[in-house]
Amino acid sequence: MPSVRQVQVTFDCASPERVARFWCEVLGYVVPPPPPGVTDWDEFNRSLPPEHQDSRFACVDPQGVGPRLFFQRVPEGKTAKNRVHLDVRAAPGLTGDERLAALEAECARLVALGATRVRALEADGFNDHCIVMQDVEGNEFCLD
Template sequence: MAGKIGNIVFDCAHPRELSHFWADVLGYPRAEWPPELRELVLTSDLTDADLETRSIAGDPEGLLPRLFFQRVPEGKTVKNRVHLDISATPGRAPSRDEIDAERDRIVALGASVVRMVDEKWGPFPEFHYIMADPEGNEFCIQ
């Protein structure tokens, strides 16, 4: 991976399902345990239940940080202190229609809309959606 960030970690109840959601959002392949690695891990005192406690969503080119999902016993209770901003059109400013289309695509994957932000900060218009993934983690589409 280029850069210093190795993983962005999500505490969650269902690591595999949440990693698949984020892989679909970001256009990454869904990560699964390769059969040979799974067999190796299972012969080293780990169980299928252990494997279900972790999952990843990773850039297939290895250039962007990997998202790592780990099962924790407690649920989410407050607003995230850090969140991801998803660009509707990477590399260029999107139109409102393009942001709406990306919102609709991600809602179809299992996200929900928390609220729309349509404000002006001085000379800068601010239009985006605050969203929640299937476990309630907030993120934005801009």
């Protein structure tokens, strides 16, 4: 029987640290400690060749449960809908007006952080209400 593997979710983006810090706030993640031998990530970044500076950043679940998120600079911009996206579970187990209120409250918090509300999807008897959003660089995600 194969062993369970950890996963990392990788985002292609223009500004890795900006996007990573947004997701830290969304998920309650933290920036991991810098590598040994440097006092902070700024020092590490300055130690890299100029073409590699500001090219990557990461954040982790402080409880060690959720996947590590890795952000890498790419030269091309976002051109199409994401084929994979995150669902931020803002209202698990809630239904009806209580669910809608929890989703709207979280949506307002994330918009204040720089997210964009795209549209609300109504419950249809099969799927519950959710809100489609975009992060600070336009990557889609859902409040579920």
